[in-house]
Amino acid sequence: MSVSVAEQNAVVTKLVGQLKAKDEQGNIRDVTIGDLIRDGEQLIFSPNSQFILQMEDGTTITETSFSEPIPASSLGAAPEFATAPVSADAEIAALQAQILAGEDPTLGLPETAAGTAAGDGGNQGGSDYITLGRIGDETLAGAGYDTSGFGLAPDLTEDPLILTAEIPSLPTIEASSVTLLEANLLQGSNPFAPALEQSNSLQIGTEAGIASLAINGIDIFTGGLFVGPITITTDHGLLTITNFDSITGTLSYSFTLNSNADNSVSEVFSQTFTTSVTDLAGNSNLSSITVNIIDDSPSGTDDSNNVSEDGDPSITGNVLLNDTQGADSAVVSQVSNSNGATIAVSDTTGISGSFGLLQISADGNYTYQLDNSLDHIQALAEGEQVTEIFTYQLTDGDGDSVLVTLSITITGTNDAPVVVVIDPDGPDGPILPGDQGLVIEAGNEDDGTLVPGIVTATGSLTATDVDNGAVLIWSGDSDGQYGSLTIDPITGEWIYTLDNLLADSLAEGDLVEEVFIVTVTDEFGAATATQITITVQGTNDSPIITSSEADATGSLSELEPDEPLTTIQSATGTLTATDVDSGAILNWSGDDISALGSFVIDPNTGEWTYTLDNSAADNLAEGEQVIETFLVTVIDEFGATDTQVVTITITGTNDNPIITPPPEEQEGDGYDTGTVIEAGNLDDGTVVPGSPTATGMLEATDVDNGAVLTWSGDATGSLGSFSINPDTGEWIYNLDNDAADSLAEGQSIQEQFLVTVTDEFGGTDTQLVTITILGTNDSPVITSSIGDASGAVTEVNDPQTATAMGTLTAIDVDDGASLTWSGDDTSALGSFVIDPNSGEWTYTLDNAAADSLAQGDQVIENFLVTVTDEFGATDTQVVTITITGTNDLPVLTVDMTGGVTEDADNPNLTDSG
Numbered sequence: 037m038s039v040s041v042a043e044q045n046a047v048v049t050k051l052v053g054q055l056k057a058k059d060e061q062g063n064i065r066d067v068t069i070g071d072l073i074r075d076g077e078q079l080i081f082s083p084n085s086q087f088i089l090q091m092e093d094g095t096t097i098t099e100t101s102f103s104e105p106i107p108a109s110s111l112g113a114a115p116e117f118a119t120a121p122v123s124a125d126a127e128i129a130a131l132q133a134q135i136l137a138g139e140d141p142t143l144g145l146p147e148t149a150a151g152t153a154a155g156d157g158g159n160q161g162g163s164d165y166i167t168l169g170r171i172g173d174e175t176l177a178g179a180g181y182d183t184s185g186f187g188l189a190p191d192l193t194e195d196p197l198i199l200t201a202e203i204p205s206l207p208t209i210e211a212s213s214v215t216l217l218e219a220n221l222l223q224g225s226n227p228f229a230p231a232l233e234q235s236n237s238l239q240i241g242t243e244a245g246i247a248s249l250a251i252n253g254i255d256i257f258t259g260g261l262f263v264g265p266i267t268i269t270t271d272h273g274l275l276t277i278t279n280f281d282s283i284t285g286t287l288s289y290s291f292t293l294n295s296n297a298d299n300s301v302s303e304v305f306s307q308t309f310t311t312s313v314t315d316l317a318g319n320s321n322l323s324s325i326t327v328n329i330i331d332d333s334p335s336g337t338d339d340s341n342n343v344s345e346d347g348d349p350s351i352t353g354n355v356l357l358n359d360t361q362g363a364d365s366a367v368v369s370q371v372s373n374s375n376g377a378t379i380a381v382s383d384t385t386g387i388s389g390s391f392g393l394l395q396i397s398a399d400g401n402y403t404y405q406l407d408n409s410l411d412h413i414q415a416l417a418e419g420e421q422v423t424e425i426f427t428y429q430l431t432d433g434d435g436d437s438v439l440v441t442l443s444i445t446i447t448g449t450n451d452a453p454v455v456v457v458i459d460p461d462g463p464d465g466p467i468l469p470g471d472q473g474l475v476i477e478a479g480n481e482d483d484g485t486l487v488p489g490i491v492t493a494t495g496s497l498t499a500t501d502v503d504n505g506a507v508l509i510w511s512g513d514s515d516g517q518y519g520s521l522t523i524d525p526i527t528g529e530w531i532y533t534l535d536n537l538l539a540d541s542l543a544e545g546d547l548v549e550e551v552f553i554v555t556v557t558d559e560f561g562a563a564t565a566t567q568i569t570i571t572v573q574g575t576n577d578s579p580i581i582t583s584s585e586a587d588a589t590g591s592l593s594e595l596e597p598d599e600p601l602t603t604i605q606s607a608t609g610t611l612t613a614t615d616v617d618s619g620a621i622l623n624w625s626g627d628d629i630s631a632l633g634s635f636v637i638d639p640n641t642g643e644w645t646y647t648l649d650n651s652a653a654d655n656l657a658e659g660e661q662v663i664e665t666f667l668v669t670v671i672d673e674f675g676a677t678d679t680q681v682v683t684i685t686i687t688g689t690n691d692n693p694i695i696t697p698p699p700e701e702q703e704g705d706g707y708d709t710g711t712v713i714e715a716g717n718l719d720d721g722t723v724v725p726g727s728p729t730a731t732g733m734l735e736a737t738d739v740d741n742g743a744v745l746t747w748s749g750d751a752t753g754s755l756g757s758f759s760i761n762p763d764t765g766e767w768i769y770n771l772d773n774d775a776a777d778s779l780a781e782g783q784s785i786q787e788q789f790l791v792t793v794t795d796e797f798g799g800t801d802t803q804l805v806t807i808t809i810l811g812t813n814d815s816p817v818i819t820s821s822i823g824d825a826s827g828a829v830t831e832v833n834d835p836q837t838a839t840a841m842g843t844l845t846a847i848d849v850d851d852g853a854s855l856t857w858s859g860d861d862t863s864a865l866g867s868f869v870i871d872p873n874s875g876e877w878t879y880t881l882d883n884a885a886a887d888s889l890a891q892g893d894q895v896i897e898n899f900l901v902t903v904t905d906e907f908g909a910t911d912t913q914v915v916t917i918t919i920t921g922t923n924d925l926p927v928l929t930v931d932m933t934g935g936v937t938e939d940a941d942n943p944n945l946t947d948s949g
Contacts, residue, residue: 045330046073046089047215049096049236053085069236070213070326072304092217092330094228205243207315209323212238215304216273216293218332223296225332225360235278235290238325242285242315249287249313251277251325256287260316268309272297272329275309289325297329298434305329334359334366334430336440341404345416345449349392349406355442356400359430366432367398374425381428389424391446396428404444416448417503418560450560453501453508470495471568473532475519477539479575479617480676489536491519493570497528499556512554518542518572521552530554532570540616542574544674578676579615579622581668583642587611588668590646591685594653597692597799605648607684612642613670626668632686635666644668646684656688657740658797690797693738693745707732709806710769712756714776716812716850717909723815728756728771730807735765736793749791755779755809758789767791769807777849779811781907815909816848816855818901820875825901827879828918829866831886833925838881840917845875846903859901865919868899877901879917889921 048055048071055067058078073079073089081087081099089097214234219226240246249257256264262280272295279288297305309325336359343351355368372378373389386395391413396402407413416422424444431437473493480486499508512530513522518539523530532550542548550570557563590607613622624642628635632652637644646664656662664684671677697707710730717723736745749767750759755775760767769787779785787807794800820843827840846855857875861868865885870877879899889895897917904910 040079042073042075042077042079044075045092045217046097047071047234047328047330048073048087049090049214049234050086050088052087054082055085055087056080070215070328072215072328072330090215090231090234092219093226094220094231206319206321207240207242207244207246207313209240209311209313209321210238211323211326212236212289213326213328214291215328215330216291217330218293218296219330221293221296221332223361223365225335232273232294233290233292235288236325237286237288238311238323240285240287240313242313242319244315244317244319247314247316247318249311251275251311252309256280270307270327271295272305272307273327275325275327291327293329296332296433303331303333305331331434331436332432333436334361334432334438336360336430336438338441338443340443340445342445342447343392343404343406344447345406345413346408347449349408350403351406351444352401352403354400355396355402355428355440356430359400359440361430361432366430366436366438368396368400369398369429369431369437371396371426371428387426389426389444391422391424392444394426394442394444396426402442406446413446413448416446418448418450418558418562420448422446450558450562451501451503452562452564453499453506453556453558455556455564455566456498456500470497471566473568473570474573475532475534475570476573477518477534477542477575477577478536479540479544479577480674481576487575489534489575491534491536493532495530495568497523497530497554497556497566497568499528499564501558503558507559509557509559510554511557512552512568514552516550516552516570518548518550519570521554521568521570523554528556530568532568534572539572539574540577541618542572543617543619544574544576546574546618548572548574574617576672576674576676577616577620579613579620579670579672579678581611581613581670581678581680583609583611583613583680588680588682589685590682591687592646592648593687594648594656594689595650596689601650603650605650607646608644609682610641610643611637611668611670611680611682613678615672617672621673622670624668624670626666626682628666630664630666632662632664633684635664635682635684637668642670644682646682648686653686653688654691654739655741656686657742658688658690658799660688660741662686662688688740690795690799691739691743692799693736693743693793693795693801695734695736695791695793695801695803697735708734708803709808711808711810712769712771713810714771714779714812714814715773716777716781716814717907718813724812726771726773726812728773730769731767732805733764733766734760734791734793734803734805736801738795738799740795740797740799744796746794746796747791748794749789749805751789753787753789753807755785755787756807758787758805758807760791765791765793767805769805771809776809776811777814778851779809780850780852781811781813783811783851785809785811811850813905813907813909814849814853816846816853816903816905816911818844818846818903818911818913820844820846820913825913825915826918827915828920829879829881830920831881831889831922831924832883833922834883836883838883840879841877842915843874843876844870844901844903844913844915846911848905848909850905854906856904857901858904859899859915861899863897863899865895865897866917868897868915868917870901870915875901875903877915879915881919886919886921887924889919891921891923893921895919895921 048067048069051069056064057067057073058064058080060076085099087099091097214236216232216234218224220228220231245260246257247260248255252268254266254268256266256277264277266277268275273291273293275289275291277289307327311323311325312320314320339355339358341351341353368381370378370380371385371387373387377387379385379387381396381398384395384397386393391410392404392406394402394404426442427439428442429437429439473495475493476490478487478489501508509525510523510528511525519532519534521530521532550572552568553565554568555563555565587609588611590609592605592607595603595605615622623639624637625639626637633646633648635644635646666682667679668682669677669679710732712730713727715724715726738745746762747760747765748762756769756771758767758769787809789805791803791805792800824842824844827842829838829840832838848855857870857872859870866879866881868877868879899915900912901915902910902912
């Protein structure tokens with residue numbers, strides 16, 4: 037055996053094998069198709085049993101869907117379930133279901149057996165009847181209904197049943213049932229449409245065959261034939277005969293639930309459909325199809341709502357929103373308060389509670405109105421709660437009901453504390469009340485004397501709170517326009533501290549008020565505000581110069597050398613000052629004369645000007661700086677002052693050096709002039725060396741302190757070179773006689789050289805140095821080449837003439853020089869002549885004189901040629917003539933006599949002459 041526990045209501049729709057149910061009292065019963073298995077009952081079944089259960093939530097399960105079975109031995113002694121003898125007959129199972137539902141099972145059975153019997157017999161004058169005898173046994177219904185108390189004594193006489201006629205074999209027809217749940221209806225507590233249609237079948241057996249079959253008088257068979265499907269409409273749904281299997285004798289049907297039933301008498305409403313079958317032999321039998329509709333009862337969940345003291349006293353809601361009304365549409369039927377008063381609920385019913393009025397309707401809507409005027413409500417502290425409970429009854433259409441509570445929680449709110457203000461005219465005398473104070477700004481008296489003022493004011497506030505044990509905290513620390521206020525959170529003592537910087541804007545005698553909001557708060561956050569008033573009295577404040585360092589700084593430079601002396605060098609700026617006192621009048625002062633300039637300031641605007649005295653600053657070197665400072669004062673109408681130093685930086689510029697002739701050399705050579713004389717010849721030709729150098733000294737001054745001067749001007753002129761000592765200014769000119777050779781005797785020209793004196797910063801001055809060059813006579817210079825001064829002739833025979841020619845050249849550097857050539861001469865072998873103007877020369881050979889020259893003999897003759905200028909200066913050159921001899925023909929001079937000797941040793945013939 038296996039055991040499982042049902043977790044919700046279910047109906048057996050299919051069963052093969054044995055299935056038993058054990059309730060919470062330990063009663064065990066057999067279960068058949070159509071039986072209700074209740075939530076919590078134990079199912080007992082054999083391992084080979086098969087069944088299908090239709091669950092209350094619309095699902096179906098089989099024996100395989102249960103969890104691991106519980107061993108049957110754990111259920112206690114229940115041998116063979118003898119304590120619950122229940123017939124397995126389907127008709128008895130249907131009777132049990134009706135008894136379980138609280139119905140009279142006799143009302144739905146067929147008529148009694150009295151009537152005409154087949155064949156003859158009987159005791160009533162020919163009337164046919166059957167006598168049924170009770171054997172005295174009593175059967176206890178498995179549903180738990182004990183019939184022993186009906187007061188009928190059992191007939192223990194064992195009278196046998198006497199049949200007066202033979203009863204033929206009747207057709208058989210099973211009883212069948214389906215069970216549906218109102219909870220599955222749309223308005224039910226567990227809507228599930230698929231579960232609203234349940235199907236089952238029943239078996240019909242006949243030996244002679246079916247002639248007719250009717251359900252509640254409606255023919256299902258006509259003429260022995262099935263005429264379905266046929267639907268029978270009831271008050272709660274549709275019974276549909278869907279099919280008949282002629283082979284198995286199975287009649288199939290379904291029932292569709294579409295409305296709730298009246299379960300006021302029993303939890304299970306059963307509707308029975310009588311089935312009657314007649315076979316072809318005319319034998320009939322009756323059975324039934326039972327539709328069990330299980331009631332859907334309402335269920336409630338306790339409701340709650342909240343309302344606060346001194347808030348909105350009215351709250352609303354609906355108690356049905358979280359309740360399950362079920363298929364029979366439960367409503368609120370009555371309500372009671374915590375004092376036990378109960379009233380029925382009409383459209384809108386009001387019932388008073390301890391703290392307010394509840395108005396509730398059958399549809400569950402309610403309004404609760406809190407009575408805030410009650411002392412008990414007003415006495416509630418912050419967060420303190422009291423609860424008022426009302427009990428309402430839910431009743432559905434067939435009388436099922438449930439009691440549910442509505443709890444109203446009233447939450448107390450806090451009462452604010454009250455500030456107590458001190459009366460300044462009270463018994464403590466003429467003092468400032470706890471919410472006032474006076475402070476005086478620090479500053480200056482009219483004569484400028486510094487005064488500290490009064491920077492603090494103090495006081496104390498008190499408060500009361502009607503709530504028992506209230507804890508009060510003060511707050512209100514804050515910064516004002518002129519100072520800050522702090523308050524002790526426990527004692528309420530406060531202090532105001534003046535910020536003199538913030539109060540500086542107050543003029544002497546000004547009075548202003550600062551107001552601070554202070555709050556006293558209890559432990560629940562209820563707060564009451566009051567104000568503290570502080571009077572701030574102003575005093576005079578000194579002015580403050582706000583000029584930046586740049587505003588009080590100026591710089592300028594000494595005039596540049598190329599700037600006009602009339603140029604004014606100045607620096608300007610504007611000083612600014614503030615005086616926080618309203619309407620303060622400020623004046624500036626600080627005019628002064630300094631070593632290098634003058635300083636003035638406008639008394640109203642603070643605009644200042646510094647003007648440089650350039651003559652006083654001339655000695656400043658390039659980049660040299662001098663700082664001059666001037667103390668400036670600003671004063672207000674009460675004599676309070678502030679000062680600032682204006683700083684002027686004067687930067688020197690370079691002054692050019694100035695070349696000045698020494699007094700003793702302001703005229704004549706040696707300063708900026710000099711004379712040189714060219715070397716050459718005197719008129720008589722005597723060579724003179726000339727005077728090739730000239731010297732001098734230049735001087736310069738520079739007003740700049742520590743100026744370093746450097747001279748420059750070295751240059752090469754046309755006729756000479758000029759150099760100057762860079763440190764001393766001493767100069768020298770060296771004549772280049774070669775360059776001056778072109779000067780004729782008595783001619784003079786000038787050369788000029790620009791000399792510059794420069795200081796260390798590039799400042800300069802210049803001076804021309806003039807050199808006079810006097811010319812002298814220069815000798816001419818023969819420029820002929822050796823070839824020009826050479827010639828060659830060759831001896832010739834008469835009457836020919838042999839000559840050699842050439843031209844000598846000469847230059848004279850002196851402009852316009854006039855040259856004359858000379859050198860005519862007669863030599864041993866010829867004559868030499870030269871043209872005095874052109875220098876062209878000719879040598880003529882005297883052949884007679886040269887006849888003696890043999891073939892190839894050479895003789896050289898030299899002639900000195902002179903060129904002379906107009907002043908007698910000369911130059912010479914030798915003209916060389918080479919004479920080459922040629923062979924002269926012999927001249928036969930006949931010696932008319934002579935002789936030779938024959939046969940002599942010397943056979944040559946000779947002669948002389």
